Amino acid sequence: MTSSSLRDDDAPDYSYMQRVKVYKLNENGTWDDKGTGHVSVEYMEQSDAAGLVVISEEDTSTLLIHRISRDDIYQRQGADTIISWLDPEIGTDIAISFQEAIGCNYIWGQIQTVQEEYCSSKGEVARAARRVVDEFDVSGPKAAEDCFQDSGSGSIEFPCPDMNNLPEVVKIITDVSSPMAHEKVAACLVKKGYLRKLLDVFRTIEDLEDAEGLVLTFKAVKGIVLLNDTTLFEHLLSDDTVMDVVGALEYDPELPAKQDHRAFLRDSVVFKEVVPITDPAVRAKIHRTYRIGYLKDVILARVLDDATFSTLSSLMLFNNVEVTLTLLNDPNFFQELFSRLHSHEPSKPEWQDLIAFLQELCSIAKYLQPVHRQQLFNTLICNGLFNVLTLAVGAPVPKTRLFALDILLSSLHQEPSTLRNFLNHQPNHELFGLLISGLVTSDQDGVQEQTLEILRLLLDPESVETSVNLFLETFYDKYVDQLVGALAQCLVKQPEGGDSSTPARPPSSASTLGLIVELLCFCVKYHSYRIKYYVLRNNVVEKVLKLTQRPEKFLVVAAVRFMRTCIGLKDEFYHRYLTKNNLFEPVMDAFVTNGDQYNLLNSSVIEMVDFIRRENIKSLIVHLMENFGTKFENITYVETFQELKIRYEQLQEGRGMQLPPGTTAPEALASAARLLPQTAGPGFRGIEAAAALCEQRTQRRREARMMDKDEEDYFSTGSDDDEEERSAGM
Structure with a gap:
């Protein structure tokens, strides 16, 4: 190369970067399209200022002339492709929408530079405007000639590439x-x-x-x-x-x-x-x-x-x-892929590489267009994808199991019904059983979490497909017992005759138990009658509440969360079940044992009690106060339990101290005695105090009834007088 520089005779056209649509806000609050053109920053001699000029691409007419303001009136919108402002000269909102974000960035930079030059020139507006336009003008032929332009100087061309330059x-x-x-x-x-x-x-x-x-x-x-x-x-x-x-x-x-x-x-x-x-x-x-x-x-x-x-x-x-x-689009590629998957043993490295390739293919599929993504999964399923994944989920190599679960997740996100149908009709439900056992017994990092997510998607009843009901029936008939059984054995027990120095190990880890409770919470929330009757027949809540005896705090919180989920349904079935079996007792014992430590267990129990009070679940309020009221009296660092007590008293007053069926008067008096304040004097305690409290409430209700009768007599008398006056007038 003999020349000392490169020439720019064939510089590319950058006009597409400045292609814009001009919009103006009308009186009705909608945007009027004023046309499409190309924007540039020009020096306007009449106003001695730099301005935005948009020339129509159809007839080269001027669509917009706007003098760039020194005030901060400009805004970026629409993923950095729109510049809008309220024009102070015409009192109207204007917007220019760019075809390319880079063009928007460029014009935005010019506007900012013009404003900076205005501020720094101290009144020399015309000279500042000319300087800015000379620096950044790309609208004329000069833009196509200059390869690079340094600020405030002429064009700079690349020197000949050699060691000296x-x-x-x-x-x-x-x-x-x-x-x-x-x-x-x-x-x-x-x-x-x-x-x-x-x-x-x-x-x-x-x-x-x-x-x-x-x-x-x-x-x-x-x-x-x-x-x-x-x-x-x-x-x-x-x-x-x-x-x-x-x-x-x-x-x-x-x-x-x-x-x-x-x-x-x-x-x-x-x-x-x-x-x-x-x-x-x-x-x-x-x-x-x-x-x-x-x-x-x-x-x-x-x-x-x-x-x-x-x-x-x-x-x-x-x-x-x-x-x-x-x-x-290659008709032979996927046939060859699955032919190799079916011909190799799952324990061989070649088979594991094939599964890894399949996983990468499915991970890329999420970025395809919906039509192509559906086409890809249809091709994989037609070639026996789920049969291959059944082998992969049961493979001895942990990494292969993770790949298989990831492929199942990708398939579920695309079309859940396909996998449900396969699980419903697969002989012996082999893949379904592998998923459940993977959640209950697996100790590999990541496997249980992915399995839980898969089961959630499969058990989601929001779909209107008939396969959902069949799948749920299979789950409750054959597999939910495995989940609850793991909870029933959650406590470590020393076998008889065993060495006390080596305690027995529970069959499921703490993290496994937490995931099982999370899945059961999902079932309680979304499966209505199926899980409801299963809970009743199998004492599921009692088994979950065994976790409150575990040393791991997060398991105790998981048990509280399960009870909170049951209560949150506001179903009287669950409320009767909880009170009849006194299932709040292990939760309250754990809460009292925890003391006033500010942790998740403390917050979860307080929130559950506050929910019961706010929703005014009467049976639970009465049960809590009558069975745990004495424990609540010492908890003063929050107002939740005092407010629960007030709500209980309001309920009792609303009942008119009527004795519920099967309750004797002494029991009612004893219940009222528990509500007395601790500051009562020595002579205001026991049955006498309760009787006095009852008498006070009865007197208040009697006075209220007398007042109502007086008001009724007053209005009745007024009505009779009016009738007599009308008769006399006639």
Whole structure:
């Protein structure tokens, strides 16, 4: 290259970035579309100010002329593609909607720069406006001619890429700030092979072992990456340039030693094909995607900004989606995949690699369009997906089980009825049994949590499909007993004749018991009559409340949460069941034992009691006060229990001290005696005090009735007098 600089004769057209729609708010409060055009910042001689000008793309007429205000009247909206303001000159709201976010960013930056120039020029408005427009004008032919423009000066062209000009190249790349400048620099690097020539300079410097030059090339390549241009990334990560790019990034001056990334990519990375991919374009895209991930997560993990990180992640996602769609359109690929899954033993590494590939495929599927996502899962299911997953869930390798559960979750999020139908009709319900046993007995991290989520989705009755009812019948007939049975054995018991120094180990871990209670809470909340009668027949609440005797506080809280779920339904069935069997006792014992410690157990019990009071659940209020009122009297750090007592007294007054069926007068007096304040004197206690309290309440009610009778007589008398007057008048 003989010329000392690159020319920009074929610079790209950036006008699409400034394409906008102009809107004006009318009197009815709706936006009127004034047309589509291109916006620019221009100097307006009549007002000696910089302004926004929009020229129509249809007839080149002027759609908008707005003088940029020095006041803070501009706002960004609509995911950073809309700029709106209240125009003080016409008193109307104006909005311009950009086709591209980068164009919105650019115009927004110009508006801010104009306002800053106004503030700094101290009255020299015209000169400031001309200077700003001269700096940022991209609407005329000059925009297409300039490859890069520095603030306040003429155009700066890239020098010839050689060792002597390397510092200047680095300065140009690293000094850009605005998004439009990024675009221009990226365009200059791509065209006429400038990037390739710059990487050839790196090869020469590396051969010469020039330490200073290697640091400069590192800064240049890092700056090129941070330009965050997708077209530039395609060139950086292509087969003929990627190794040189990675090599330049090995010489980071902030690291103590050179990083040998090229050797790792060349010698250690192995492309594993579980199923042969014959399309070379797909293979190339897979390789490029891996390089993007390595660049993002390893080489430049410390220096990437959020915008560049997001762009690289999006490129990886788009590549993965494109690869998936290409494979989906291959009629032989999935047949070969499942043929290998059916022919290999689950214990072999090849089979585990196939399951891992299937899991990655399903994880990418969530980003496909709904039609393509449904097509993918239909293809997998038709080839026997659930039969393969039955083997994978029961596989001895923990990682394979996790992959299988993740695939099941992806399938459920797409179409739950398909898996329900399979579980309903599979011989011996093998997969269903594996899921239940995985929740109850598995000790692998992550398996139980994923299994719980799968069972929740399967047991969700919100669907109107007939498969839901059949599935619930299977669950309650065959599998819920396993969950409740684990709770029944939750306490550690020493076997007779055993060594007392080695206590027996419970069959289920504490975390397992917590997950089982969480699933039962879900069933109580959503399964109405099925779980209701199961609870009655099998004493489920008593078994759950055994957890209050466990030393793990979170299990005690789980038991309280289960009772709170039952109460929250406000079903008299549960209320009678809880009071008849005195099931509040273990909860209140745990609450009293906990003392006034401010923890989750304390808060959960207080919230449950407060809920009973707020919802005015009369049977529970009476039960709590008559059985635990003495315990509540000493709890003064919250007002919940005093308020519960007041509510109880109101209920008793409302009953008129009528004795409930089966209650004797002495029992009622004893109950009233428990409500007396602690400050009562020595002579105001026991049965006498209760009788006095009853007499006071009876007297108040008698006076109220007498008052009502007097009022009734008054109005009756008034009515008779009126009748007599009307008769006399006639």
